[in-house]
Amino acid sequence: MEVKHKIWNSVGGRSFVILLLSGVLLIGSFFQAAASPGFQSSDEGKDIFEKNCVSCHSIGEGSLVGPDLEGVLDRRDRDWVRDFITIPDQIIVSGDPIALELLTEFNNIPMPNLGLTEAEVEALLVFLEGGESVAPVADAPLPEGNLDRGSAFFTGEDVLENGGTPCIACHTVGSVGPFGGGNLGPDLTRVYGRFGEAGLTGVIKDIAFPTMQGIYVDKALTDQEIADLLTFFATVDAEGEEGVADSATTTFWIIGLLGSGILFGIMAFYWPRQRETLSDRLRRDAGITSRRHS
């Protein structure tokens, strides 16, 4: 079946269609470009705040893990606040005096880099300017925690209900396991003391650390699991010793190097004593020695 497009078949018509289409696309792209940065509402900022900040900060309800953010924009320069929300880790490292002071004030718990985009930070600032007060998350109280279960969740002996990765994959704590835990994340021995119960609950519930966010995105911990882990962290904080994992790592290296040394030694002994191939044997019997394998 052939469909005749009358406009398309004439040269003039064709140029007209192409010009029209390009025009539509061009105008559309202007609108698209113009649409991006505008329209920031304090609603959007509120959403971001409740999702990312509320586990550590309140507005007008007092300090938690981090400072009360009421009137923060009056206290600090707007640009400084914007930079600190965007790249707090770099600012702390750069030795910024305000940042260091805050760090000391809040038990050396650094503000994590949340990986917010420029637009999201802008929306957040618009929200903070509004002066609306936000109470800290008032959740139902956690159930009673169990130390053994908490320990089992940490080490992965028990599987987390929603399939989350056990903590030991990235963190070490006290003297857990013969070789300690992973060292991608920080040592969690003193984490309970640093964050406090409320802070730690908030941090586990609404994860504020970008690395962890990705891992637990659809695998949130249940309240019972959090309670168990908190009990475990509290006990470790009271009894455990920090830095045990470091010495365990050294032992691990020594055993590993010694072991591979022994294996290589055995191999060095047996390698030249491998069975001769029939092909080589036939040639050797016939008095032909290869130049490479003589």
Added chain:
Amino acid sequence: MDVRTHMSMIFHLDKCIGCHTCSVACKNLWTDRKGAEYMWWNNVETRPGTGFPTQWENQEHFRGGWERKKGKLDLKLHTRLEGIFKLFYNPSLPGLRDYYEPFTFDYQNLFNSPKKDVQPIAEPISMITGDPIDIETGPNWDDDLGGSNIYAKNDVNLEDLPQEVREQMNELERLVFNYLPRICNHCLNPACVAACPSGAIYKRDEDGVVLVNENDCRAWRMCVAACPYKKVYYNWNTGKSEKCILCFPRMETGQAPACAHSCVGRIRYMGVLLYDADQIPTAANVPDDELIAAHREMILDPFDPKVIAAAKENGIGDDWIESAQNSPAYKFVKEWEIALPLHPEFRTMVMMYYIPPLSPVVSVTEKSLFRLDLMQEDYDFELFDRLDAARLPIKYLANLFSAGDEGTIRTVLRKLLAVRIYMRRKTVHGKVDSVSRKTLAEAGLTEEQAIDMYKMTTLPTMEERFVFPNYHREMSIKAILDPLTHKGEVGLGYIQQPKRGE
């Protein structure tokens, strides 16, 4: 009776000219890849010789195939328990030096060499390391008795021949060789399948092709060691084992496998054989001298109404049964009984068959000098009655094709000779005399059979040599999935569907 179908290949060794066209066709089609350079799914060996890999028949060294112990069949390679202990160290496994280090030549040097006082040369280069090497051996290093003092002399099949015969075979005037093309034998009792710890090898239902499932293969390489024919190869690049697939994609579209299709001497025939799967365990477990008879017994007569009924009960279609009735394989193996399995004593129940070669032109002694002479009738008859005078010792052929049973080989050779004598009388002299009829009768053949054998040997058309049934691949899809479920799909990646972002 459990009737199954099998695609079988017949190699008529009298017609093989040793040109290696089959090997090259196969290499170009399947193994011209990284990691597969050393593989020859099809290779042609000169006999006597050590073959490829060198001395593959030496099962005391390579431990392939099956062993009969206390009336039970066991893998010669290892028991299950031994298998676990040898999982990471398997000394029976052939290494690259058992095959050869694949090489190419630095041809670019012929074009790009700077100006010199001497001609540039193309240096040999290893296809594995890329470094220049000294070529020590190759897949057919002993071709046409090259280096026979090393290779031909050490042919495993010569072992129980009397010393004077072995020495005679080394005399220049009595030198004799023939060719032995080999592919995977697609056995009924495959040792590779039995040895695989991952269960990655399987035998296809419709035509018996033995295949490696590369998704399941975990590179244990037990198959490589267990195959007595050394026809499973390990690809060092992909970390998977590979083997001859009998060109099943070609057969499914009605074409002969590349090796058979390209054969210059037209030595290869292919067709369906019906066999009784219930008989495999018993037929594989009989004393050596009964192996051939038991094997033939297992192949069923496709004209027998009982067999046809049982075949239909097993879901074998009319076209496959008809194809089995027209099969050249059935004629050679069962009707004329002149095609034999290679090394039946390995007890893998091979499904590729060989028609043993008649010796080349007889050499006669005249005034104590050797003279190569065209065969005269007298010599024909002389040889018919005195096969021991043949240049290729009967015992040698028996070691290759009948587990050392000379009687089987004699019967086959006498049939071949009788047909030759009969047809020579008929075409050269113009009439058949009583003597030639008598020879036929003595060999156990009728005149019709002789004429059929002659025709199938010398004048077969492509359609007579290769009889393929319809494969009905559309039916096998239907068996697994409703074809309508594929409607609207891309039709790509039946096994592994393409997924965005993976």
